Amino acid sequence: MADAILEVFRGNQEVGGAKQYTVPITPGMVVLDALHYIQAHLEPDLAVRWNCKAGKCGSCSAEVNGKPRLTCKTRMDALPTDKPITVYPMKSFPVIKDLVTDVSWNYRVNRKIPPFTPKPGTDWKMYQEDMDRVQEFRKCIECFLCQNVCHVVRDHHKKEEFGGPRFFVRVASLEMHPLDNVSRAKLLKDELGIGYCNITKCCTEVCPEEIKITDNAIIPLKERVVDEFYDPIMKLVRKIRGAPKAG
């Protein structure tokens, strides 16, 4: 049985550093298993957030060899073992302890989004062709890997002005819902700062649920913002048709 060396971050936001551990690799082992081995045999106080170990709870996000990913979906035999495998906490969020980060900023952003709001007296009938787009967005497990990798948050620290890919996915699921009756275009432009996104598609690259975040959520929302605020012809058409202004 081969061994792997894991270089794991230990510490908190103020102090900390990498520490190396030797872990025996077993068949089918994932990085989260290796972290559990460290907890069980070497370092009982290693802090790791996890729940399902099945890629569905979105708890075990970290940066493995510099790439944001779920540790429960990252197989050890897919990583080179000739050098230490690095496991660091998500860079965009403050570290609470070791690999556990404070992701509460995401919940504050979420509270800015008006929830699903149907018209009064809605006929609760929906057809599959209307729901296809929305169902893709419902796959989101809120692992926040997209938020972590987005350079607007990660490098430019625009947490006050920017919502991030996860919440563009949520807004898209509401905006494209056939029974929803609220426009979130102004919110997208002014409070969630969709203009800060420059379509680098990193969020799509890291999404463990393979949601086409950029192509199916962010770009369609950008186009809706263009409809409302930057396209004079569309504005004129809306005026002629007497369509309501974006909320």
Added chain:
Amino acid sequence: MGGFSIYATFRAFEGKFYEAAPYLSPFYSPLIDPHHHWLPLWFSPAMLILAFPLGFRATCYYYRKALYRAFLLDPPACAVGESPHRNYRGEAKFPFILQNAHRYFLYAAVVFLCFLWYDAFRAFWFPGPDKTLHFGIGLGSLVLLVNIVLLSLYLFSCHSLRHLIGGKMDCFSCTTFNLKRHGAWKKASFLNERHMLFAWASLISVGFADFYVRMVSSGIIKDLRIL
């Protein structure tokens, strides 16, 4: 992409070797004042034309990703650090807020696409000794045909077009017309998944089509007649 930009700039300013009957370089289509009746001699007709396809590509959602990553290193790659000192404004402020004009370049691109289809069709009609046009196939005809097919695929896979033809709808099933738009939107979505492929393929093909016409027009090579 940098190589293409250099070549396209050179060809735009060159102002000659753009026509070899029945072929017309896509950089010079539609042909505007080739004998310089009202354009100054130093002004190449391509300069009037290239701004539109260039604008369409520069504001294209795929090329935006490529340009920001490759030329502005913003970011250089996913999860790779950037300079933290810059005042990042993304596409929220000038100059990149102008990227929102993509749909207007799309409208212009539709017009240019019609001209290029006409040129591709005309490339199959060769002037005979009696000055009448006869159907024929030359290598140039096929080059221009492949080029216009790839350009069409690039245009029809555009994110803005996908939005305008149906993506903006919230309820496809609400009216019969909306259901038809859903069908069009699904087809546009199928093409849209391959937008990057079409973007590169059409960029290469349009450069090659111009290069081929230039080679024939300048007499460096002779067009190969197949039929």
